[in-house]
Amino acid sequence: MSTPVIYGKDGIYRSPRPPISLPKDPRMSMIPFLFRDITAISKIPALVDAETGHALTFSDLRTQVFKLSQALLSLNISKNDVVLILSPNSILFPLCFFAIVSIGAIAATANPQYTINELTKQVLDSNPKLIITIHELYDKIKNFGLPCVMISPKTSSFVDRTTNDPIWYYQEMMKSDDTSKVRTRPSVLQTDAAAILYSSGTTGTSKGVVLTHRNFIASALMTTSDQETSNDPKNVVLCFLPMFHVFGLSTILYAQLQRGNTVVIMAHYEIGKVLMAIERYKVTLLYVVPPVIVTFVKQNEIVKLYDISCLREIATGAAPLGKDVMEECGKVFPQAALYQGYGMTETCGVISVERQKATTSRHSGSTGVLNPGVEAQIIDIQTMKPLPPFKTGEIRIRGLNVMQGYFKKEKATIETIDDHGWLHTGDLGYFDEEGQLFVVDRIKELIKCKGFQVAPAELEELLLSHPKIKDAAVIGLPDAEAGEVPIAYIVPLFINSLAEEDVKKLIAQQAVLSWSENAKRLN
Structure with missing residues (x-):
């Protein structure tokens, strides 16, 4: 127990x-801490691409993070500069994130599903100096007037004629083995923003x-x-x-x-x-x-x-x-x-x-x-x-x-x-x-129904117990008599697989018990 x-x-x-x-060392920031036991784990796979099977060992990961961070320094990315990552999951996402934070820059992340309007708000707020993305998402960010690093492969089919903003490619940035170009790395503390x-x-x-x-x-x-x-x-x-x-x-x-x-x-x-x-x-x-x-x-x-x-x-x-x-x-x-x-x-x-x-x-x-x-x-x-x-x-x-x-x-x-x-x-x-x-x-989602405080999550849980309901959301609807009444939006598991009467029957059998038990805790 x-x-x-x-x-x-x-x-x-x-x-x-x-x-x-x-x-205890304030200079032990995220990346030194990540690789603190590198001798013991150097040959263990760190990252694996589920689709291709391509893998990076911890030793590979450390080497590539260092090389990419040096490339970012060569692009004049400095400590506390914001770099925006707009990309779906890939083996290169963590490489970019770790490279950014390793030099004391700040990684901002954005949902690839965002609209241009949603991205505009985030870019205006975070004020990034550079955007890291893929070809498929470039149209969403090409009018922001910001330089860009592409982590998808360079192809002749990708041509942008609408902007003069510089575009660099991850593949080319990682080719250089010239140690004479190693840049001075800023000191990064645990208390710094990552x-x-x-x-x-x-x-x-x-x-x-x-x-x-x-x-x-x-x-x-x-x-x-x-x-x-x-x-x-x-x-x-x-x-x-x-x-x-x-x-x-x-x-x-x-x-x-x-x-x-x-x-x-x-x-x-x-x-x-x-x-x-x-x-x-x-x-x-x-x-x-x-x-x-x-x-x-x-x-x-x-x-x-x-x-x-x-x-x-x-x-x-x-x-x-x-x-x-x-x-x-x-x-x-x-x-x-x-x-x-x-x-x-x-x-x-x-x-x-x-x-x-x-x-x-x-x-x-x-x-x-x-x-x-x-x-x-x-x-x-x-x-x-x-x-x-x-x-x-x-x-x-x-x-x-x-x-x-x-x-x-x-x-x-x-x-x-x-x-x-x-x-x-x-x-x-x-x-x-x-x-x-x-x-x-x-707190703000509680529904006050006839003096009772009804938690939407409790009703959503009840609805999801039905085998034909894939997802459900419950909100409060103003009601003259009750103050508020809960209403549910339901996504069936399959089209035309769910009847309204099935849902009503489920609620009639179980909801009163659920509400009364929840009310004991809330009041």
């Missing part, structure tokens, strides 16, 4: 996990989250602490989650590599390709998001076509996943421990996670216990007082993984991180007596 969480007289919850130790990742934040519109080298190192050690405690062998981790997002970039890519694990990279998610990659590369650890879990459960016949006996662990995050869905997924992957966690961009990744080797409280619906070094409070949203176990309030977090602040948004930063270092998450949740954290919903 897990060690009970420490809930002190000061109203602070603390982690029962063993503490982590950050490097990345700007855009998030909707705890409230409001999208904001740039400034994460430091120390944030990434702390989060990486927190993320892999259970692997270290259990003395796990080196894992093979599959990454199809987008690397422009903190989940893919911090929790999977950086955290796993710094431990010496191998990361297999996929451009995007397709259930068949994911299962094929697990079988081919003997993946032992898989990070997913709830819709993927739902797909595994509802298309379990496809799962049976592949030998995935190598898979030992499946970790899910980014949104709450209910106990019932977790249990059903456990039946699909009986050989793998399935657990979930809770995190934010503002905390550089994971805040809490279920214990991988736990033998009790499995599939409780919780997000597990706090990561090592993380403190939490549950604050009553009316009285602003800290709350004991089983009382729901706003989750507040403190630790070395908490962001530096929002980029160029001092007011928003002050509103989010208070004078005592507490990050106000805007999420509602509670701890149980074992120190497991249950995330209920967002």
Whole structure:
């Protein structure tokens, strides 16, 4: 049984996990820390392209990061300059990210699906000096008046006649072996900014989250602490989650590599390709998001076509996943421990996670216990007082993984991180007596229906339990009698496979119980 969480007289919850130790040398920034054990891991594959099988060992990775960083210095990229990466997942994405941060520049990442208007806002906000992208996305950024590095192969078919902005090619930048051109490298500290990742934040519109080298190192050690405690062998981790997002970039890519694990990279998610990659590369650890879990459960016949006996662990995050869905997924992957966690961009990744080797409280619906070094409070949203176990309030977090602040948004930063270092998450949740954290919903998303506070996430979880529902979103609709009533938007698993009466029947049978139980915690 897990060690009970420490809930002190000061109203602070603390982690029962063993503490982590950050490097004491302030100059031990992300890249020196990443390669600190290079002698022992030099020949281990670091990155593998899932489609082609092309692999880079840790020694290869270090060499190429150094060469690319020198090329960036030759383009006059300096410390604290922002470089924007606009690209889908590829083996070159991490190379670019690591090269940027290794010279003290700041990597900003953008969603490749963004429209030109969305990218314009991000470019105006972050003011990058250079953009790294691929041919297929060039039309989105060609009118920004910025130089560009292409990481897709140089081809005669790609010709741009609308701009005179310089374009360099990754392949050509990496050819030079002239050591006389080695540039002086700036000193990089743990406290320096490493990345700007855009998030909707705890409230409001999208904001740039400034994460430091120390944030990434702390989060990486927190993320892999259970692997270290259990003395796990080196894992093979599959990454199809987008690397422009903190989940893919911090929790999977950086955290796993710094431990010496191998990361297999996929451009995007397709259930068949994911299962094929697990079988081919003997993946032992898989990070997913709830819709993927739902797909595994509802298309379990496809799962049976592949030998995935190598898979030992499946970790899910980014949104709450209910106990019932977790249990059903456990039946699909009986050989793998399935657990979930809770995190934010503002905390550089994971805040809490279920214990991988736990033998009790499995599939409780919780997000597990706090990561090592993380403190939490549950604050009553009316009285602003800290709350004991089983009382729901706003989750507040403190630790070395908490962001530096929002980029160029001092007011928003002050509103989010208070004078005592507490990050106000805007999420509602509670701890149980074992120190497991249950995330209920967002404060602003609660629906007030006839005096009850209804959490949309609870209803979404209920709807997703239906075998013919692929996805669901619940919002509040103003109502003269009830104040608000919940309405649901539903995506069926297959076209014309779901009748309205099926949904009504499900809600009629289960929703009253769900609402009344949730109301006990919220009120």
